[in-house]
Amino acid sequence: MSKENLIKETINIFCQYYRYNIEEFNSKREGQSFWGVSRLGENYNEYMVFLDLSENGELDTDYIYNKHRYENVRIIKVFYIKNKENINWSILSEQSKEEIIVVDKNQYKIVYCSEFARENAVIIERIMEHFKRIKREKKAVKVPVITSILILTNIIMFLLTAYLSGSIFESNTSVLLYLGAKENTLIGNGEYYRLISAMFLHGGIVHIGFNMYALYFLGTMVERAFGKLKFILIYFIGGISSSLASYFFSQAVSVGASGAIFALLGAILIYNLKMGYKANKAMIGNIVSVIFTNIVIGFILPNIDNFGHLGGLAAGLIVTLLIINFNKRL
Incomplete structure (x- = not known):
């Protein structure tokens, strides 16, 4: 400079x-x-x-x-x-x-x-x-390592889903259940891995396209701001919290990385709010707008797991607050 x-x-x-x-x-x-x-x-x-x-x-x-x-x-x-x-x-x-x-x-x-x-x-x-x-x-490197691995894993799982479903446009529900979708009865019977595996499955090319686009930008920002380990904590705690919220409040079969991505939105929001004079006010406004718009759309359109989105968002906000406050004590 x-x-x-x-x-x-x-x-x-x-x-x-x-x-x-x-x-x-x-x-x-x-x-x-x-x-x-x-x-x-x-x-x-x-x-x-x-x-x-x-x-x-x-x-x-x-x-x-x-x-x-x-x-x-x-x-x-x-x-x-x-x-x-x-x-x-x-x-x-x-x-x-x-x-x-x-x-x-x-x-x-x-x-x-x-x-x-x-x-x-x-x-x-x-x-x-x-x-x-x-x-x-x-x-810094353009695309951080963990974000790249997550995107690659989601793409591999989608290609497998599309192959077994015979279509890239709409994933077969039976295939999704076979690969680990969130389904309440199965989770209640002890298949708890579905709380995580559901994060890597998607309902079609449009679904994964939007999610990976969001993960690329949000994941890059969060990983650069917090580092690899804290990014992993925010992403997976957000994703698991999303699955748990969906489990308790929705009976529908659910898949997608949206809950974890909402956790990243919450993380970026808290990060900017805590930055004081360094805060990007335009970004804060954009994040709040994106969160509000997606929640409203979730209540209007069918087949959107809004409880999962809210669960991921809440987890992202809380985990990020804990991380920042913990760092201040060090």
Whole structure:
């Protein structure tokens, strides 16, 4: 990320989530200015400006001090450096009237902060962690391993179902039961494996097409966000919970990965809601819309296991909350 984009995004986050105002600062050099943020508090007025180290002497700080008659003013200079500079930052800080924060923009970490700038440095460090995570995600493999294995397994099971049914458009119910569909009487007689096997069976080419399309996108996001093990927990607990909800509330034979996919929707929703300033608000709105639309369609159209969808969604929400809260304690 370029220095300009780094400063722009940092300013946006300070303004949107920490109640700062965007501020343009004068330069001693004509025709030049710098960007930063300001916050007028009860005890002091704070100004934070983002600079290159080479621009240290060019900021017109006298204008700011004169504006407030040198009373209750705190100016924080945030320097972005490319690599470790051979500079004693403590001495530089002592020689300056202003507080300083030094950020290594390549490593996305704080190199130095003066005593009265620590609160701001903590916020900048969080923002840098956010940018570092984005950088890691861009380098990630396009389709995570577990998601690929799940899609491949579903396709293999569908091809077997289609072969035995003699059709790719509509799976034979007897074949589905033979391969492990959810059927209440059989589960009640001890065939508990059906709570899992039903997740890998589908009623036809359209059914599996929609589900695998959703699994590709949602699975990729969840696996990247949580890692392989936690993704497996969310997916399978969601799928099993879906089968259990269907078992208790529906007598119909049921198949499909929809319940586990609804669990992934719940996981992404909680993940974004818990991200604070990092949250993707547009994504949150889209997820809520998709969940609501699918539930409504499930109640309107026949042969849709809405109880399974709701069971998977609830499990995804709960498991993800537990995972995030557990991680915070570590």
